[in-house]
Amino acid sequence: MKKISLSSILSQLLLLFFVIVWIIPTFGLFISSLRDKDLLAISGWWTALTTTEINEIYRMSGMETQIEEDGYFKIKGTLFEENSGKKIESFGINSKKINEFKIGDIAIFKDESEVILDEDGNYEWRSKSEFQKKKGKRLFTTSLSPPSFTFENYREVLFKEGIGRAFINTMAVALPSTLIPLIICSFFAYSLTWMRFYGRDTLLAIIIASLVVPLQMSLIPILTIYNDFGALFGVAAKSYPGVWMAHTGFGLASTTFLLRNFLKSLPNEMMEAAKVDGASHYDIFLRIIIPLSIPAFASIFILQFLWCWNDLLVGLVFLDQVPSEIILTAKLKELLGSRGENWEILTTGAFVSMTVPLFIFFALQRYFIRGLVAGSVKG
Amino acid sequence: MTILNLLFIVFLGILFFIAYFHISNYLLDSYGGRSVKRYNLENSIRVIVFIAPAFIVLFIFILYPVFETIRLSFYDKFGREFVGLYNYKWAVNDPEFRRSILNNLVWLLVVPTLSTFFGLVIANLADRIWWGSIAKSIIFMPMAISFVGAGVIWKFIYEYRGPDNTQIGLLNSIIVSLGYEPQAWLTIPIWNNFFLMAIMIWIQTGLALVIFSAALRSIPKEMLEAARIDGASELKIFFSIIIPYLEQTILVIWTLITIIVLRIFDIIFAMTNGEWQTGVLANLMYDWMFRGGGDSGRGSVLAIVIMIGVIPILAWNLYKHRQEQKI
Numbered sequence: 283m284k285k286i287s288l289s290s291i292l293s294q295l296l297l298l299f300f301v302i303v304w305i306i307p308t309f310g311l312f313i314s315s316l317r318d319k320d321l322l323a324i325s326g327w328w329t330a331l332t333t334t335e336i337n338e339i340y341r342m343s344g345m346e347t348q349i350e351e352d353g354y355f356k357i358k359g360t361l362f363e364e365n366s367g368k369k370i371e372s373f374g375i376n377s378k379k380i381n382e383f384k385i386g387d388i389a390i391f392k393d394e395s396e397v398i399l400d401e402d403g404n405y406e407w408r409s410k411s412e413f414q415k416k417k418g419k420r421l422f423t424t425s426l427s428p429p430s431f432t433f434e435n436y437r438e439v440l441f442k443e444g445i446g447r448a449f450i451n452t453m454a455v456a457l458p459s460t461l462i463p464l465i466i467c468s469f470f471a472y473s474l475t476w477m478r479f480y481g482r483d484t485l486l487a488i489i490i491a492s493l494v495v496p497l498q499m500s501l502i503p504i505l506t507i508y509n510d511f512g513a514l515f516g517v518a519a520k521s522y523p524g525v526w527m528a529h530t531g532f533g534l535a536s537t538t539f540l541l542r543n544f545l546k547s548l549p550n551e552m553m554e555a556a557k558v559d560g561a562s563h564y565d566i567f568l569r570i571i572i573p574l575s576i577p578a579f580a581s582i583f584i585l586q587f588l589w590c591w592n593d594l595l596v597g598l599v600f601l602d603q604v605p606s607e608i609i610l611t612a613k614l615k616e617l618l619g620s621r622g623e624n625w626e627i628l629t630t631g632a633f634v635s636m637t638v639p640l641f642i643f644f645a646l647q648r649y650f651i652r653g654l655v656a657g658s659v660k661g
Numbered sequence: 662m663t664i665l666n667l668l669f670i671v672f673l674g675i676l677f678f679i680a681y682f683h684i685s686n687y688l689l690d691s692y693g694g695r696s697v698k699r700y701n702l703e704n705s706i707r708v709i710v711f712i713a714p715a716f717i718v719l720f721i722f723i724l725y726p727v728f729e730t731i732r733l734s735f736y737d738k739f740g741r742e743f744v745g746l747y748n749y750k751w752a753v754n755d756p757e758f759r760r761s762i763l764n765n766l767v768w769l770l771v772v773p774t775l776s777t778f779f780g781l782v783i784a785n786l787a788d789r790i791w792w793g794s795i796a797k798s799i800i801f802m803p804m805a806i807s808f809v810g811a812g813v814i815w816k817f818i819y820e821y822r823g824p825d826n827t828q829i830g831l832l833n834s835i836i837v838s839l840g841y842e843p844q845a846w847l848t849i850p851i852w853n854n855f856f857l858m859a860i861m862i863w864i865q866t867g868l869a870l871v872i873f874s875a876a877l878r879s880i881p882k883e884m885l886e887a888a889r890i891d892g893a894s895e896l897k898i899f900f901s902i903i904i905p906y907l908e909q910t911i912l913v914i915w916t917l918i919t920i921i922v923l924r925i926f927d928i929i930f931a932m933t934n935g936e937w938q939t940g941v942l943a944n945l946m947y948d949w950m951f952r953g954g955g956d957s958g959r960g961s962v963l964a965i966v967i968m969i970g971v972i973p974i975l976a977w978n979l980y981k982h983r984q985e986q987k988i
Contacts, residue, residue: 289895290789293789296786311817314817479712503733506740614810625817639807643805
């Protein structure tokens with residue numbers, strides 16, 4: 283008895299280890315997408331709940347805001363934005379000694395003007411003589427920032443970086459690219475299962491062969507066809523209908539294969555009985571096959587939709603990389619190149635691109651798994 | 662294109678296909694069935710109506726391109742002049758090509774094997790633990806997200822800052838806290854390939870896991886019970902009963918992941934774009950499709966090399982299909 287519980291504890295620990303390793307990358311991305319971008323740039327996401335020390339440079343206001351008071355010319359202001367929550371630890375007036383002064387110290391510049399600073403970033407800069415410069419002097423601050431979470435990154439990414447539009451584009455690519463093959467393949471699979479005609483077995487063999495043909499085999503010829511077609515009719519070669527048909531072409535073999543495997547399992551007697559009653563193939567298809575196949579359709583829909591949503595290569599080759607056509611994955615790749623250091627944009631963009639797949643994953647996991655298992659075990 | 666326009670053409674595109682099937686079938690229904698001759702004609706036309714769209718699409722997007730790509734591989738960069746084996750000779754002597762082939766082979770060796778292994782181990786562990794299904798969900802989750810999204814996630818983990826800065830990448834942060842120098846992981850040749858493969862393993866383990874979980878249920882409970890009563894350890898059961906029993910499934914999963922890995926493109930394109938000796942065939946091919954105005958000959962050769970990788974699997978699938986048909 284004792285031995286069993288020991289092995290059970292060991293296996294629980296081992297599984298826990300796997301779970302932690304698998305979840306941490308995504309979790310880190312999610313946390314980072316919600317963090318203040320200044321904090322994100324200087325501290326790891328695992329410190330998100332602790333206070334962070336930040337070094338910053340601020341410039342005080344210039345001569346316009348000066349007032350005369352108690353025999354001094356004074357410029358008052360604040361360094362931080364409202365409600366930043368930051369507390370200044372120390373500050374400096376020289377880039378070489380950024381921690382020279384503590385709060386309460388009076389820092390004296392070379393021109394004998396002096397500045398005092400409180401921990402919330404309010405400063406008072408005073409001088410015996412009138413300020414002459416339009417730009418104020420620089421202050422170097424070291425402050426402690428409390429944990430700070432924000433949806434600002436999401437607003438920035440969705441509306442300023444073009445991720446919002448890319449999201450809509452991706453939807454416009456993925457939905458038809460899923461529904462069209464589903465419509466076509468349902469008739470195809472039906473005829474392969476329940477209709478007798480010459481060449482049926484050959485067609486089936488072609489589908490099974492097509493299942494594993496890599497996408498790369500099709501890219502160059504199809505791109506040539508599209509370009510010729512575009513030149514012939516004087517329209518843009520790369521467009522939404524083009525990409526739908528490409529996804530349909532590349533997905534059709536697997537959707538047909540999955541659906542046929544399902545249809546094959548339906549009882550033959552049902553079709554025969556309907557036929558005897560005078561139902562046409564279309565009647566049988568609409569009244570019997572479709573209602574019975576809803577779970578299979580759901581699985582196939584999810585697989586094909588996720589495939590199209592997550593695709594990069596097809597969208598890259600068959601769509602122009604312009605704001606009105608670029609898809610999420612291509613946009614993310616573009617941002618990886620152009621904004622590689624701006625992790626608040628990358629993490630948030632990536633998370634936006636993952637929202638739909640994750641929603642489908644959590645809401646419809648059963649169908650997703652069923653589709654994967656059906657597609658693989660029989661394949 | 663405005664969003665409203667976009668919505669309109671999406672709607673139109675889907676409607677087109679529904680209308681095609683509905684109208685043609687409606688016409689056939691109202692025509693046929695009144696005499697034997699008509700009935701037969703109706704049936705053969707209906708077969709064509711049902712099959713035509715799928716067949717045309719398959720023909721244009723899979724069948725024709727396969728032969729066209731083979732043809733183009735013997736032609737020059739514009740596909741105009743026959744150049745014999747020139748493109749193939751170029752490939753064999755091209756250092757980039759050799760590097761890509763080598764990388765592809767290592768990917769094929771490492772990723773399917775480790776994903777299958779982890780999948781099998783985790784499926785087994787999760788099967789016997791009450792919170793196993795939650796664990797399975799979590800490990801399966803990366804399957805749902807895109808390779809590029811996964812690329813961003815992992816690029817963040819591998820993020821490198823100079824030794825004087827705070828590391829915001831998890832891996833370097835751990836390395837530094839252990840007292841080592843931080844590394845720019847993705848730029849260290851040879852090793853960086855393994856850091857990229859880790860991403861793929863992270864994703865594909867979920868696939869292996871769910872299929873194994875389904876297969877594990879087919880193992881007779883009595884057999885496992887009997888083994889336990891006889892005092893076999895869990896490890897012994899795993900190696901002597903479960904693995905032999907799942908042999909077929911292991912093979913299926915291994916080939917499934919092999920096919921996915923053979924055409925791997927997104928992860929490398931997003932993470933390193935083939936730099937620092939991480940290129941694979943699919944990336945090199947994409948490159949040649951557009952490099953210098955595009956070279957369809959070289960691109961086609963690269964596609965064919967990828968295709969050659971799947972031919973054994975293709976033949977095996979067809980063979981199995983034949984066997985099934987006979988029964």
